[in-house]
Amino acid sequence: MSKINFKQQLFAQFARIGKAMSNGNRLELLEFIAQGERSVEELAKVSGLTVANTSQHLQQLRQTGLVACRKEGLKVYYRISDNDVIELFGALRGVAERHLAEVDQLVQTYLTTKDNLEPVAHAELLERVRDGLVTVLDVRPHEEYAAGHLPGALNIPLNELEGHLDELEQGHEIVAYCRGPHCILAFEAVARLREKGFTAHRLEDGYPEWMVGGMPTEKIQ
Amino acid sequence: MSKINFKQQLFAQFARIGKAMSNGNRLELLEFIAQGERSVEELAKVSGLTVANTSQHLQQLRQTGLVACRKEGLKVYYRISDNDVIELFGALRGVAERHLAEVDQLVQTYLTTKDNLEPVAHAELLERVRDGLVTVLDVRPHEEYAAGHLPGALNIPLNELEGHLDELEQGHEIVAYCRGPHCILAFEAVARLREKGFTAHRLEDGYPEWMVGGMPTEKIQ
DNA sequence: CAACTATTCAATAGATTACTTGAATAGTGA
């Protein structure tokens, strides 16, 4: 094998990872999987893709080692293969945020109240929780919460929020988080809570980033 | 704009970054550019692509914000837009190394002496240099060296190595580095130096990684 | 064993990508 050949083959392999991350639907699947192990059916449902299509995307992610899977009975459960995949996703998201004007525009257009929702940093949050000053609110669906969440977090999915406001204390600070930095669940939760007179903030990043950052987590067995 | 629409559009934007990194030739160009500003012609030459093809790849990299360019006279010089791009590349390379069996196999097959060439870590190297124990050898071409190199590094491109062995001290430890972790220049330099009886090691990572890591650098004005 | 379920496979059409070729543009120097 010549030098040139080696180099080209090596870069072609690196490019496989890029290719796996070159489709929006696959990235969305990847983010859902990052919340915890998921079956093909669940992933198809949340992503809005057909099962067959979902399966094919998952196999592409698997062939590049970004996700792994295990079979249990009829179902096949997919999971992120390694934390470095979440870090890679974070790096990609970061570059997109900082260098693509389109991302900025999208966030500006959709999350109009963005600037009012100051995010809360990880270390700062742990301190406030320790001091009993803060209620941490996980607004993801119950299954995602069950698969892993921040210590002591209260789980009220966004669509159930209105009915469970009595579980929250007026005057007590609330910090909401969801799947990731751009997950709209937390943005919306904060906006709605503020409407109701609560003191609410958004946690910068979501559960996967928190976990990869080496911060403590809890899960329901 | 609906929630679903927002999410899909956002992920589609993230996917643009993945797509930009989904081609081996583009990644190779990116690594060359990471050594310092380059004109289209130079990049076409080192990559072995036609000028038109190179230009088109560069424009894709530019449209996704991974590289930037400036025009000076007839020439257009491309550079990496931001350090976070080098970090993203590093994350991608890392995931590829750790999850693609093919990468392992390639490195094993081509760099047969790989295991004998223990890499030297950044901090460790700085110490040894400070103590005057080490000669740092940059085996990249002169232009790349001129655009930026490790402090006090001696520049002998690989193809000139045989003729400049007298500049190196027998018994003095030599640490060689080149473009990046998989650049074969340093591997080969170390192998050749050892044949000649020198004590040589390879620096883990290359110049871009060193620079992004916040370590000191020098350049020729 | 037969009916059923979750997932994967295979074939297809339409869209996208990579590379080549040759022309167009913009800047330089005589």
Added chain:
DNA sequence: TCACTATTCAAGTAATCTATTGAATAGTTG
């Protein structure tokens, strides 16, 4: 202005990718 150079643009072809459809596989349940 004219010849020259570096780069970009535009058109065309072959290859690849995405999503859809319907069938095949593998495991479960009665």
